[in-house]
Amino acid sequence: MNAIVSDAVPAFAVVGRVNMGKSAVLATLLEIDDNELIRVSPTPGETTRCQAHRVVFGGRECVRFIDTPGFSQPVEAMREIQRLHGEGTPDLEAIRRFIRAPGDSFGDEKRLLEPLVQGAGVLYVVDPSKPLRDDFLAEMEILRWTGRPRLALLNRREGAPGGDEEAWKSRLGGAFNLTRSFDAHRARFPERLRLLKSLLEIEETHRDALTATIRLVESEWHTRREEAAEAILGFLEDALMLRVSSTLPEKDLALPSRRSRESEALAARYLAKLAELEQKCLARLLGIHRHHLLKADADPSAYHGIDLESAETWTKWGLGRTQLAAAATIAGGAAGLAVDAATGGLTHGAGAVLGALTGGAAAWFKGGSLPDLSLDLRGGVKLSAGDHKSLIVGPPSNPNFPWVLLDGVLVRYQKILNRAHGRRDVEILAGAGTGFTRSFPGPRRALLAKWFGSCLKGAPNRALEPDVFSALVETLAENSAEAT
Ligand SMILES: Nc1nc2c(ncn2[C@@H]2O[C@H](COP(=O)(O)OP(=O)(O)OP(=O)(O)O)[C@@H](O)[C@H]2O)c(=O)[nH]1
Ligand SMILES: [Mg+2]
Known part of the structure; x- marks a missing residue:
């Protein structure tokens, strides 16, 4: 895969299970209501490849967000990465080897992990009204192994019953640097800004660029x-x-x-x-x-x-x-x-x-x-x-x-x-x-x-x-x- 992440620009990949609202979160954050640009759909598996969305001010790219296909076989992928790594906790290198391994299996996982090995931070989108099953835990584990800065986003669908938000938060707390709520169907400017500011809390290397971006976003809003x-x-x-x-x-x-x-x-x-x-x-x-x-x-x-x-x-x-x-x-x-x-x-x-x-x-x-x-x-x-x-x-x-x-x-x-x-x-x-x-x-x-x-x-x-x-x-x- 060609480089989708560049050292010069902070990048964040929006990842998670199919149909969790990853694309919707990104569309709301970047104010894109056009399905041609960001496909949001009730059909699971709509996003099939990584797609970079560049935030540009005055002709200069300030930050990049990458929409990704959803995890489809997280438990199997986790086992495969472990097998490739052998003893101990797998690291970024193990994930790189997993991506490069020949064969057609784990296509979605390989595509969605690629931006992370290239240096992107993680925005992990979950719907806390879903039961917290093993496959979600496997996703969290794989993302933790990447060692990349990680922010978990709870995108609860309004009116959706069930789920144990506290259990989600506690699990996410163990695997992510930060957990925040972001409702893709209701977030307004203050919530969008808060999410951008949260990125500052997890990302060390691009602090100045992110601070400058947030200032530009605020001034553009004004x-x-x-x-x-x-x-x-x-x-x-x-x-x-x-x-x-x-x-x-x-x-x-x-x-x-x-x-x-x-x-x-x-x-x-x-x-x-x-x-x-x-x-x-x-x-x-x-x-x-x-x-x-x-x-x-x-x-x-x-x-x-x-x-x-x-x-x-x-x-x-x-x-x-x-x-x-x-x-x-x-x-x-x-x-x-x-x-x-x-x-x-x-x-x-x-x-x-x-x-x-x-x-x-x-x-x-x-x-x-x-x-x-x-x-x-x-x-x-x-x-x-x-x-x-x-x-x-x-x-x-x-x-x-x-x-x-x-x-x-x-x-x-x-x-x-x-x-x-x-x-x-x-x-x-x-x-x-x-x-x-x-x-x-x-x-x-x-x-x-x-x-x-x-x-x-x-x-x-x-x-x-x-x-x-x-x-x-x-x-x-x-x-x-x-x-x-
Ligand atoms: N009510 C409600 N629906 C949502 C919310 N977020 C996403 N959805 C709906 O959930 C469905 C899936 O959203 P997508 O953003 O396409 O999900 P995705 O994770 O990108 O899915 P794939 O690309 O297929 O993996 C769409 O019908 C969205 O309208 C939300 O916050 N509230
Ligand atoms: Mg999508």
Whole structure:
């Protein structure tokens, strides 16, 4: 076999019984959700040869992980190595002789041990819900004989009954330098980082290279968070400023039926555009986090976005009543006037409608009633020169709209962070989940309220943007530290 390990780069082979989740562990650790690159499958024996996966930063390979075929005859292989070695405890040389011995038997064992004799460390994956039988003990023994740095990973399948984790841990403790849990279907960034840091504890020769790699991984994660914050900021700005309009002859406006038909069409167009903005933002967040099987929607051409017509959306997401009243005071509540200004002077149409809505919202703040769950879209008639007038539909008048939008993105962002790349099922980013904005610290709410207000007025406050960006970065950091 050609060299799969090089002295210059720390290397670790992921080994274990067939179907233990070796490939899934690696796929999650390296964020690879593509079966063409790392095959994860319920059929045992899917990985048939060693495959190196290089972690590269700035064009330089920092660490290498090697996926391997599973042990298939560990007890027989152990006996054969012992026979080849003769008296005493077999060593790396005995294993080398075992690999080089002619014949077709022990193909899987020979292939999986090759990277170890070439110098790779060991990541031994077991599922502790399985009974601890002799064949597992044989695997542990062979790996111990290699003398390579060894980390055991308990990859327990959620809900799997049985097994004696303590017995596993005690046995693994005797044969491995370190034992850690790593759930290939649930591990998030903190667990991935912890696993990388564990490598530092077992590997002596490449400490500096591994320390530098961990630093790069952390800094890349920070960059991603900033990119995500930027995407969310851009989305909020575009969404809050979004307005759609159509121009119709004055004679048509006089007809209530014609006008309401036109308003309905405009409202539909507004919601479609809003969904498009949201879809774009989610696609960017999914891209930043390298997901292909987690999707914004089953059918991208029919993406509907956050369900603004569902009462659940308005109760689970957004601020509470008192918080909202405070936010409205800060925001200035002058959205109606701003639309007037932005659209060049409204007459009885939008101005009046907006005024009424603002009044409605005020009444609601004072009363003890539930939040306004309706989806009123601001709209109105704009007088323009000539015989034509414009009908404009803008953001829903519900003062919780910006907060609901933000919560919608944050809830999905958390789902993005929670999704492990080792899974191979397609998942849709559904909208359920409790929002985050309600538990924001007061100053963050105040800052966002001010900025939201400016965006709703059609004139985003650029001076506030750096602070808004930092607040979003902070929010996403809290989001990613949160347990599932
Ligand atoms: N529920 C759950 N399933 C898992 C987990 N890890 C792996 N699996 C599933 O177990 C099956 C085997 O996973 P693989 O990663 O292909 O296992 P492997 O050890 O690489 O198998 P071979 O390459 O065939 O030796 C797949 O169907 C995985 O989706 C886990 O943490 N939780
Ligand atoms: Mg595999």
